[in-house]
Amino acid sequence: MSADAAVKYVTEIPEDEVKRVAEWINTEEYKEKNFARQALVINPPHACQPLGAELAAHGFEGTLPFVHGSQGCASYYRSTLNRHFREPAPAVSDSMTEDGAVFGGQNNLHEALENAYTMYKPKMMAIFTSCMPEIIGDDLTAFIKNAKNKECVPADFPLPFANTPSFNGSHIHGYDAMLLSILQTLTEGKQVEGRCTGKLNLIPGFDANTGNYREYKRILKEFGIPYTLLADISETFDSPLDGTYRTYPGGTSLDEAADSVNGKATLTLGPYATAKTFTWIKDNFSGKHVSLPIPFGVVKTDALLLKLSELFGKPVPESLKAERGRAVDAITDAHQYIHGKKFALYGDPDYLMGYVSFLLEVGARPYHILCSKGTKKVEKELQALLDSSQDGKDGKIYINKDLWHMRSLLMTDPVDAMIGDTHGKFAARDANIPLFRFGFPNFDRVNLHRYPLVGYQGVINMMTTICNKFIEVRDETCEERYFEMMR
Secondary structure, three states: OHHHHOOOOOOOOOHHHHHHHHOOOOOOOHHHHHHHHHOOOOOOOOOOOHHHHHHHHOOOOOEEEEOOOHHHHHHHHHHHHHHHHHHOOOOOOOOOOHHHHHHOHHHHHHHHHHHHHHHHHHEEEEEEEEEEHOOOOHHHHHHHHHHHHHHOOOOOOOOOOEEOOOOOOOOOHHHHHHHHHHHHHHOOOOOOOOOOOOEOOOOOOOOOOHHHHHHEEEEHHOOOOOEEEEEOOOOOOOOOOOOOOOOOOEEEEEHHHHHHHHOEEEEEOOOOOOOOHHHHHHHHHHOEEEEOOOHHHHHHHHHHHHHHHHHHOOOHHHHHHHHHHHHHHHHHHHHHHHHOOOOEEEHHHHHHHHHHHHHOOOOEEEEEEEEEOOHHHHHHHHHHHHHHOOOOOOOOEEEEHHHHHHHHHHOOOOEEEEEEEEHHHHHHHHHHEEEEEEOOOOOOOOHHHOOOHHHHHHHHHHHHHHHHHHHHHHHOOOOHHOOOOOO
């Protein structure tokens, strides 16, 4: 008996009806119905707040992410990070169940804190919530105070915490909340009048590309600028395989993070992912405070280098000027393969700004731009980017839409390619276009997080990836007579 014969369907659907619906969902009529829906979300290109909080926690030395909530939720955050980086994402949970939902999770929290402190010997535990304790209203301030009074952990042990309900916001908001709490906890009482570390505090925001972190470090080294990276996941999720398992590889030193309050300047490169943190820093940190977009493309990288030069009174190094020349040369060599191509884009606000800026620089056309968790401010800034170039005049922005909306756009108003994370692969397959995986998370390709997208090297990497794919598609689909040695 065949596998099909063994299946007994509840409702038999005629093949012609299946075919009719499959064709109908590609029409303008269906698109109108699709965009009219309000309550239902299908395949949203964003994760929840606690996942972002965990990424922030992993960026600090000896820090154990601690989920106040159910064990299943903790497994989701860990597995998402694990699948993206293909590295361990150690974290603990106080495993709230039905009892915790009824009586509150204080007992779970206290027992888990004591066990985790004893077993895993962290230097800090960063606590964040899932849905259950948020819905019942658990008071983390009181719970943590009581835990220290009961000596579950030492009185001076750092326990930053953030309320990160999964039912609103996204991973960038959770990242922001956790980073803010960590900095508030570590810098408390550390500001010294007249003291200046001479360092730059660099905040990359929610960025799951370890290559980007290394690129920032390399640029600052070329300048000779001392820095503290807040928070540094470059070793946490890209440590060497040498036969020794390290529970806490890498991360920003807690002492350096505590002293960051006395820095010479603080620069955030993911302003939408660090909005609350940066607002607090402007009121509490010494030195100058600057917010810039992620340096995707030549123009935004230029802006970063010029700002570093201004802040620290150092000329832009000749080595970086040479890199700029190579990036411009790479664009010149390859622009004909991307010029005029239409792109659909989706992702976090900070990354979308970078995608649009880069594409406009190289003569491509950002056409469908979708942000699943956006604001009027995001839309206004994206529109200003589009208006700055002739190639952006036809671009349309879709705020608070999902990837099923994107599918309707692809089928009724086609483009040449998409840029985003793994979740867009189904829509890209239906539309028969390539998907360039520059976002988070990426589950179905390897080592992409090791390739920097920022800086002049990022320009070369993105240009090379995109143009070579278009050339490859041409080779695979052209008639025999057009299959040429040279492209």
